[in-house]
Amino acid sequence: MVTKGFAKHYYLMLLPGFIWLTLFSIVPMFGIVIAFQDFNPGLGMFHSDWVGLENFRYMFTLNDSKTVFVNTLFIAVMKIIANMIVPLVFALMLNELRIAILKRWVQTIVYLPHFLSWVILSGILLDVLSYKGPVNGILGIFGISPTLFFAKAELFPFIIVGSDVWKEFGFNTIIFLAALTGINPSLYEAAAIDGASRWQRLWHVTLPGIITTVILLSVLSLGNVLNAGFDQIFNLYNPLVYSSGDIIDTWVYRTGLLNLQYGLATAMGLLKSVISFVLITTSYFLAAKFANYRIF
Amino acid sequence: MSKSKKSMMLLLAGMLVVLSACSDAGKTKESPKASAVPAATGGTQTAAGSGEAGPFAKSAKPITIKIGKDVDAADKSLPAGDSPESNPYTRYIKENLNIDTKIVWQAATGKDYDQKVNLSIASNDLPDALVVKDTQFRQMVKSGQLADLTEVYNKYASPALKHIIETTQGLALKSVTVDGKMYALPNVTTESDMVHMMWIRKDWLDKLGLQPPKTMDDLEKVAKAFVEQDPDGNGKADTIGITGPQLGGLLNADFINPNNNNYGFDPIFASYHSYPGFWVKGADGKTAYGSLQPETKQALSKLRDLYAKGLIDKEMTIRKDAQELIKNGTSGIYFGLWWAGGYGPLADAIKNNPKANWQAYAAPLDVNGEFTPHMGNPTNQYLVVRKGYEHPEAAIQMENLLLRDESKFDVKVNIGNYPLRIVFAPMDEMDVTYKMIKEVLAGTKKPEELDLPGYKLLKADAENIKKVKLEPYDKLDIQYWNPNADLGAWKRMYSTLVGMAPLQQPYKKMYSVTYSQTKTTESKWATLDKLEKETFLKIIMGAAPLDSFDKFVQDWKKQGGDQILAEIDEIAK
Numbered sequence: 001m002v003t004k005g006f007a008k009h010y011y012l013m014l015l016p017g018f019i020w021l022t023l024f025s026i027v028p029m030f031g032i033v034i035a036f037q038d039f040n041p042g043l044g045m046f047h048s049d050w051v052g053l054e055n056f057r058y059m060f061t062l063n064d065s066k067t068v069f070v071n072t073l074f075i076a077v078m079k080i081i082a083n084m085i086v087p088l089v090f091a092l093m094l095n096e097l098r099i100a101i102l103k104r105w106v107q108t109i110v111y112l113p114h115f116l117s118w119v120i121l122s123g124i125l126l127d128v129l130s131y132k133g134p135v136n137g138i139l140g141i142f143g144i145s146p147t148l149f150f151a152k153a154e155l156f157p158f159i160i161v162g163s164d165v166w167k168e169f170g171f172n173t174i175i176f177l178a179a180l181t182g183i184n185p186s187l188y189e190a191a192a193i194d195g196a197s198r199w200q201r202l203w204h205v206t207l208p209g210i211i212t213t214v215i216l217l218s219v220l221s222l223g224n225v226l227n228a229g230f231d232q233i234f235n236l237y238n239p240l241v242y243s244s245g246d247i248i249d250t251w252v253y254r255t256g257l258l259n260l261q262y263g264l265a266t267a268m269g270l271l272k273s274v275i276s277f278v279l280i281t282t283s284y285f286l287a288a289k290f291a292n293y294r295i296f
Numbered sequence: 297m298s299k300s301k302k303s304m305m306l307l308l309a310g311m312l313v314v315l316s317a318c319s320d321a322g323k324t325k326e327s328p329k330a331s332a333v334p335a336a337t338g339g340t341q342t343a344a345g346s347g348e349a350g351p352f353a354k355s356a357k358p359i360t361i362k363i364g365k366d367v368d369a370a371d372k373s374l375p376a377g378d379s380p381e382s383n384p385y386t387r388y389i390k391e392n393l394n395i396d397t398k399i400v401w402q403a404a405t406g407k408d409y410d411q412k413v414n415l416s417i418a419s420n421d422l423p424d425a426l427v428v429k430d431t432q433f434r435q436m437v438k439s440g441q442l443a444d445l446t447e448v449y450n451k452y453a454s455p456a457l458k459h460i461i462e463t464t465q466g467l468a469l470k471s472v473t474v475d476g477k478m479y480a481l482p483n484v485t486t487e488s489d490m491v492h493m494m495w496i497r498k499d500w501l502d503k504l505g506l507q508p509p510k511t512m513d514d515l516e517k518v519a520k521a522f523v524e525q526d527p528d529g530n531g532k533a534d535t536i537g538i539t540g541p542q543l544g545g546l547l548n549a550d551f552i553n554p555n556n557n558n559y560g561f562d563p564i565f566a567s568y569h570s571y572p573g574f575w576v577k578g579a580d581g582k583t584a585y586g587s588l589q590p591e592t593k594q595a596l597s598k599l600r601d602l603y604a605k606g607l608i609d610k611e612m613t614i615r616k617d618a619q620e621l622i623k624n625g626t627s628g629i630y631f632g633l634w635w636a637g638g639y640g641p642l643a644d645a646i647k648n649n650p651k652a653n654w655q656a657y658a659a660p661l662d663v664n665g666e667f668t669p670h671m672g673n674p675t676n677q678y679l680v681v682r683k684g685y686e687h688p689e690a691a692i693q694m695e696n697l698l699l700r701d702e703s704k705f706d707v708k709v710n711i712g713n714y715p716l717r718i719v720f721a722p723m724d725e726m727d728v729t730y731k732m733i734k735e736v737l738a739g740t741k742k743p744e745e746l747d748l749p750g751y752k753l754l755k756a757d758a759e760n761i762k763k764v765k766l767e768p769y770d771k772l773d774i775q776y777w778n779p780n781a782d783l784g785a786w787k788r789m790y791s792t793l794v795g796m797a798p799l800q801q802p803y804k805k806m807y808s809v810t811y812s813q814t815k816t817t818e819s820k821w822a823t824l825d826k827l828e829k830e831t832f833l834k835i836i837m838g839a840a841p842l843d844s845f846d847k848f849v850q851d852w853k854k855q856g857g858d859q860i861l862a863e864i865d866e867i868a869k
Binding site: 040041042043044062064126130131132148150151152153238239240242255256257258259260261262 | 410411414415417418419420431432435436438439440441534543610611613614616683819822823829830833834837839
């Protein structure tokens with residue numbers, strides 16, 4: 001049958017993705033064994049000495065482990081919440097804007113930072129928040145003495161979350177705007193005829209119209225909860241803010257690559273993967289339950 | 297004196313033997329003299345075809361050596377069309393030794409290069425030869441990734457090279473020998489690469505009517521004046537007293553990285569007899585760790601005080617590049633090596649402001665008025681060869697050639713483009729250079745008389761000095777120099793005369809009990825070191841109370857420090 005032929009041809013399009021996944025996600029998984037070894041690059045994964053759970057035992061004796069775990073969780077959860085609320089509110093506000101051209105301009109401008117890498121944005125941020133930078137300049141006008149923002153451990157997570165939202169909210173807004181266009185305009189007309197105010201229309205028509213999208217996105221982001229953003233933090237942090245800004249990924253990088261403690265770093269990375277796996281499974285289950293979202 | 301003369305004679309004798317051996321083996325009609333002088337003409341077929349080993353033997357068949365290379369992003373000296381892989385130096389190597397250098401990867405000098413080396417080690421995907429640091433070298437030996445160079449070194453290292461390594465009295469060889477096998481070619485730096493001192497804007501001092509600071513109190517007074525009294529005269533309160541280490545930089549050098557810690561606070565620590573990061577002799581005769589001593593707490597307290605008063609760069613360790621402050625004339629004081637002047641940021645600093653008169657002093661002094669810097673060790677770079685590479689001698693020959701001909705190279709092309717370059721300098725190189733240059737300026741020595749073997753740049757220095765130094769020769773302030781005549785020569789000569797002058801007075805050299813690592817350092821040091829560096833940084837920058845020092849001392853001992861200390865004490869016996 002013709003349809004059958006078509007289907008096969010579509011399956012072929014899966015191939016590049018499949019190869020990519022195998023090469024970059026499945027093959028490297030075997031590296032996990034390093035977590036149970038006293039890894040010796042000269043001998044390789046197959047011949048290095050096994051040490052059982054020694055790396056994990058040592059990892060749990062370090063104060064660092066708790067710190068980076070808490071930091072990761074805190075930063076990631078904050079990011080998920082902020083990256084949900086800000087774009088949603090912004091999308092709703094844009095949706096109420098009646099001047100089409102202004103709407104398009106605003107949309108374009110706010111999503112521009114999304115296309116810049118953290119290497120560039122971190123340079124800008126470090127400058128803006130530096131001791132003699134514009135932010136301290138403005139605070140100075142109000143008589144507030146200058147602060148060294150990037151030396152304050154208690155501020156660092158908020159700078160991270162804030163700047164992440166600044167970079168991404170414009171882009172995330174697009175998803176919500178797309179969902180908003182899916183709402184049948186006749187619902188608004190009907191509500192208007194029934195005498196609903198603008199606020200009531202938002203509350204009773206718009207929000208219920210996009211609530212499934214919101215739930216879906218929040219649930220899916222759970223799987224990402226331990227990815228607090230290596231690029232961003234790596235480019236912005238310094239030893240003074242390790243206590244509040246060091247996350248699992250940056251810690252693994254420093255331990256494994258800079259200090260050559262391969263086993264320890266892999267053990268921590270593995271722990272992260274296990275926890276992430278649990279979270280992804282949970283979020284898939286939740287997504288199926290609340291948003292009726294299923295892959296299989 | 298007589299000792300150095302004797303070794304010089306031995307060296308000359310050794311050279312003659314080898315040279316005649318070469319020419320015999322080569323069965324050519326060239327005189328030993330001709331084969332000793334290399335090269336610009338090229339193609340001296342000294343030992344071609346004979347297969348006989350020799351420091352400068354040109355291989356009959358082309359040898360390829362694959363290397364990893366650090367490149368200086370700021371280096372614009374390569375001629376058009378040339379690259380780090382193909383430039384006057386690589387062609388020179390090809391011409392003289394028939395060695396093709398191939399770059400398998402390159403990374404920016406510094407942190408990027410280190411990481412790339414680490415990656416290569418971790419993935420066991422090594423180029424044929426590499427220049428690595430101490431910790432990397434140790435990791436590679438442990439992983440069995442390196443070729444045993446003992447035999448190759450004996451056979452191929454040139455007498456000049458061996459002589460320089462011998463001037464360290466076994467220190468250099470000891471650092472690369474594991475279980476009786478030599479796993480790397482160690483570099484040797486001049487002793488003056490270990491002494492950190494104070495560089496200061498003398499024109500600012502003059503403007504404010506101040507004397508160069510001697511004690512810590514003077515230093516604080518001067519720094520305060522630099523911050524508050526607008527020394528650059530632009531009407532804005534935008535000057536910084538003391539530059540601090542940049543992001544990723546070290547507050548102080550330590551026994552693993554004892555040399556070349558520019559922009560750290562080493563002299564300030566030393567003025568309190570505090571030697572953080574080094575193994576010191578305690579009052580009880582046992583080895584102690586400098587970072588735990590009460591003197592260190594005292595020094596930290598002072599630094600904390602200076603920082604709180606705004607006399608140290610507020611943004612130290614967050615800044616990406618501490619040099620900027622010196623180049624753009626914002627900062628008035630920094631700590632560094634003799635070469636941290638001309639070779640460092642000063643070439644750009646005087647471009648921006650030709651009157652920026654940076655001078656070096658052995659300061660601050662301790663309570664007894666003595667300068668008591670910590671010393672380093674002569675080896676900090678390791679040239680290693682991958683296990684299984686067929687021509688380990690190629691790497692050594694390239695160093696022979698570099699050492700012999702460095703003075704003849706046209707340094708317009710940055711010497712960093714020489715593949716696998718590691719520094720070879722007799723321990724006293726800079727002191728000798730300083731004295732000889734003084735003699736040349738005084739007219740008591742002529743450049744021709746200064747072709748001393750081993751002191752590779754001396755003759756060139758003697759020829760260059762009068763190009764850039766203006767009369768009167770004994771005045772070193774910036775107005776008595778002419779950098780524009782030859783900036784390359786100026787960099788070296790300014791560093792030499794200004795940077796080495798403070799070290800001509802006697803000073804108290806404080807050596808670490810050891811510079812090598814023990815078994816436990818391999819597994820525990822990273823954690824302890826992190827604890828120390830973070831605690832100290834937080835104390836100085838006011839992010840943690842001074843008394844967190846006491847907790848650090850306890851934690852350090854508990855988390856494996858006592859074990860390491862015991863092992864170090866064992867080595868010291």
